[in-house]
Amino acid sequence: MWSKKLLLLLVLPLLLNYGSSAQQVFTLQQAIDTAIANYGIIKAKANYTAASKELVSQARREYLPNFNIGAQQDYGTINGQNGPLYGFGGLSAASAGPSLDQQNWNAAFGALYLTNINWDFFAFGRAKEKIKTAVAAATQNDKDWQQEIFKHKIKVAATYLNLVAAHQLTRSYLDNLNRADTIRHIVRTRVLNGLIAGVDSSQANAEYSSAKIALTKAKDFEQEQSNLLAQLMGIAPQDLILDTSYVARIPIIPVTPEVLDNHPLLQYYKSRIALSDEQSRYYKTLYYPAFSLVGLLQTRGSGFGNNYMQNQHDFTQSYWDGVKPTRSNYLFGVGVTWNISQPFRISKQVKSQTFISKGLENEYELADQQIHAQLALADVKIKNALDNYNEVPVQVKAASDAYLQKSVLYRNGLTNLVDVTQSLYALIRAQTDRDIAYSNVWQALLLKAAAAGDFSIFEK
Template sequence: MWSKKYWLLVLVALFAGFHSYAQQVFTLKQAIDTAIANYGTIKAKASYTAAAREQVSQARRDYLPNFNVAAQQDYGTVNGQNGPLYGFGGLSVASSGLPLDHQNWNASFGALYLTNVNWDFFAFGRAKEKVKTALAAATQNDKDWQQEIFKHKIKVAATYLNLVAAQQLTRSYRENLERADTIRKVVVTRVKNGLIAGVDSSQANAEYSSAKIALTKALDFEQTQSNELAQLMGIPPQPFKLDTSYMARIPALPQQPFSVENHPLLQWYKSRIALSDEQAKYSKTFYYPAFTLVGVLQTRGSGFGYGYATDQTDFTHNYWDGIKPTRTNYLFGVGVTWNITQPFRISRQVRSQQLVSKGLQDEYNLADQQIRAQLDLSDTKIKNALDNYLEAPVQVKAASDAYLQKSVLYKNGLTNLVDVTQALYALVRAETDKDIAYSNVWQALLLKAAAVGDFSIFEN
C-alpha cells in the first residue's frame, strides 16, 4: 500500500516538474544559443572550418621528404638480349642476365630491397606559399562560419520579435472578440425585450463573426512565426512562452557613430580576396625550377651465381639462397628540374586568378555600399519607429475613451450600433498600432545591429 502511494507521489512530482519547465519563459538568449548549437548550416560550416585547418597541417607536412621503402621477392628466368627497350606504361619486366645465342628456361628466385629518399628542398618558396594558401583558405572558412552565425542571430532575433508581436496581437484580437461578444449579448437582450430593432442583433452577430475571423488569422500568423522560430533553432515545433518585456518598453538606443569595417560579411569578402591573392602567388612559384635531393639504398639477392655467364648450370632453385641479400648499392645526388615552357602556361593561370581577385574586390565594394546604405536606413527606421511609439499611447487612450463613451451611450439608447462598431474598429486599430510600434523600435535597433555587424548593440 505504501509502495503505491510512494510511486504516486513520484509521478505527481515529475508531472509538476515537467509542467513548471513547460511554463518557463523562453528568452531570446536561450533561443539564440539553441539555434547556434543545433542549426544544420552552422554545424556544417563549423565542420568545413575544421577541415580547412587540417588542410593547413597537411600543407606543412607536404614539405617533408618522400621516404619510400620497398621489398620484392620473385621467381623467373633471366634471358637477355641486346637491343633498345622502353617500358611504355610500365608494363614490361626488367629481367637482366647474360645475352645467350638461344632461349633457355633456367629459373631461380631473386629479391630486391630498396630504400629511396626524394626531397624537393628548395623551390623558390613553393612550400611556404602552399602553406600560406592553406591558411588563407582556413581563414575564409572561419570567416564564412562567423558571418553565418551572425546572420543567423539576426534571423532568430527578428523571428523572436515577430512571434512576441504576434502573441500580443493575438491577445489584442482575443480581447476584441470578448468586447464584440459583450456587445452582442447586450444587443440580443435588448432585442428580446423589444427595445431595439432585430437588425441590430444580426449586425452584432456579424461583428462577432468578424472578430472571430480576425482572431483566427492572428492565431495563424502566430503559429507560422512559432514554426519558423523552431526551424531556425533546429528543434521540433512547439508552443513558446516568450519574454514579453519587448512589448512593454523600448531599448536604450545608441547615439555614438559606428564603423562597418569589422562587419562579419565584409570580413568574409576580404578573406575571399586574400585567398585568391595567395593562390596567384602560389601559382607564380611554378615559374621556377625545383632543386631535389635524392638518396637510394638498394640490396639484391639472386639464385644465379657469378659464374652463370660461362656455366649455365650455376644457379639454384632454393628459395632462401635466391632471396638472401648478396649485393648492395647506394646513391646520393642533387638535381634540378625545370620545365622551361611552364611559365608560359602558368602565366595565364596567374592572370586568371588576378582577375578573380578583381571580381571579388568588386563584390566587396558592392557589399560595403549596401551595408552603409542599410546603416543610414536603420537610423531613419529608428527615428520613425520612435515617433510612432510616442503617438501610439495617445491613439489608444483616445480610441479607448471613444469606445467607452459610445458603448455607454448605446446601452442607454442614446446612439446606434454603427457608432459603437466604428469606435470598436478604431480601438482595435489603435491597440494593433501600439503593439506594432513597440515591436518596430526593437526591429529598427536589430536592423542597425545587422548593418553595423555587431549583435551586442541589440543584445545589450
C-alpha cells in the first residue's frame, strides 16, 4: 500500500510537467517569427531580391569581351559568279571559287575553324551605368522585401491582439452565461415555491438564451481571428494558447522620433526614385558611340587544289584531305560604331523616364504626408485609449456592485427581475469595455509603431 503511494508521488510531478509543456503559450514573437518564415509573399519577395542580386553580377560580367570559337565541316560545290551579293538575314552560301564559263558539279570537303574576340572597351560609361542600374534594381527589391516584412509584422501583431481580445470577450460572455443560468435557477426555484409569477421564469429563460447567442457570436469572432492569424503565419488553423498578459497590463508609451527617413515604406519609395534616375542616366549613354577592339584567327581546309581554275580535275573527295587545316589568317583591329540617329530616338525615352521620376517623387511626398498624419492620429488614439483604460475600473466596479445588490435583493424578494436583468446588461457591457480598453491601448501603440516605421517601439 505504501509502495503504491510512493510510486504515485514520484510519477505525479512528471505528469504535471508533461501537461504544462503540452500547453505551452504561443507568444506574439513566435507568431511573428513563424509568419516571416512561412508567409508566401515574403518568401516570394526574398527570391525576387536574390534574383536581382544575381542580375547585378550578370551586368558586371557583360563588360567582359565576347570570346567566340567555331568549327564547321562542309561538303559542296564551289561555283563562282561575278556579280554583287548581299546576304539578307544570313540566308546565303559563302562558296568561293573561280568564275567558270559553265556550271559543274565537282564537290569536295571543306572546313572552317574560327576564333573571335570582340570587346566594346569604351562606350562613355555605358557598362558602368548599366551596373549601377542593376544595383539600384536590386536595392529596390530589397527595400520592397523589407517593407513587406515590416507590414506583415504589423498585421500579425494586430491580429494577435484581436485574438487575445476576442478570447477575453469569450470568457466574459461565458461568465455572463453562468450568471444568467444562476438567475434562471433562482427564478425557477421561486416559481416552483409559488413566491413569484411564472412569467419571470419565461423571462429568465429568454435572458439565458440571449446570453448563449452572445457567447456563440463571441466564439465565432474568436475563431475568425484565429483562422486569420493562421493564414498570416502560413500554417494550418489550430487552437493556440495565447499570451494574455496584454489584457492585464498596458505598455510604456515611448517618445517617437520626429525624423522618419528610415521608415521602411519611405525607403522603398526612395529606392524606386533612385532606380528611375539610374535608368535615365543609362539611357543617356546610348547617345554616344562605342569603341571596339576585335581579334580574329581563322584556319581553313579545302579539298580543291590551288590549280583548280586551270584544271577542274584538281580536287579530291577525301574527307581528311578536305577538312585538314591548310591556310590560316589573323586579324586585329580597332573600330567605332555610332548610330547617329540614336540620340533623336533615345531623347524621348530619357524625357519619359524623367517624368516617371517626378511621378515617383509625388508618390513619395504623398506617402510621407500620410505617415505623418497617421503618426498624429496614433498619438490621439493612445491618449483616448489611456483615458478609457483609466475609466474602466470605475465602470466595472460600479456595475459589479450594482449587480450584486440587485441579485441579493431579488433573492430576498425586494426587487423584480427587470432590475436584475438591467444590472446584468450593465455588468457585461462594463466587462466588454474593460477587455476592449486594454486591447485598444496596445493597438494604438502598434499604430504608432507602424506610423514611425519602427516595430521595436511596440516590441519594447
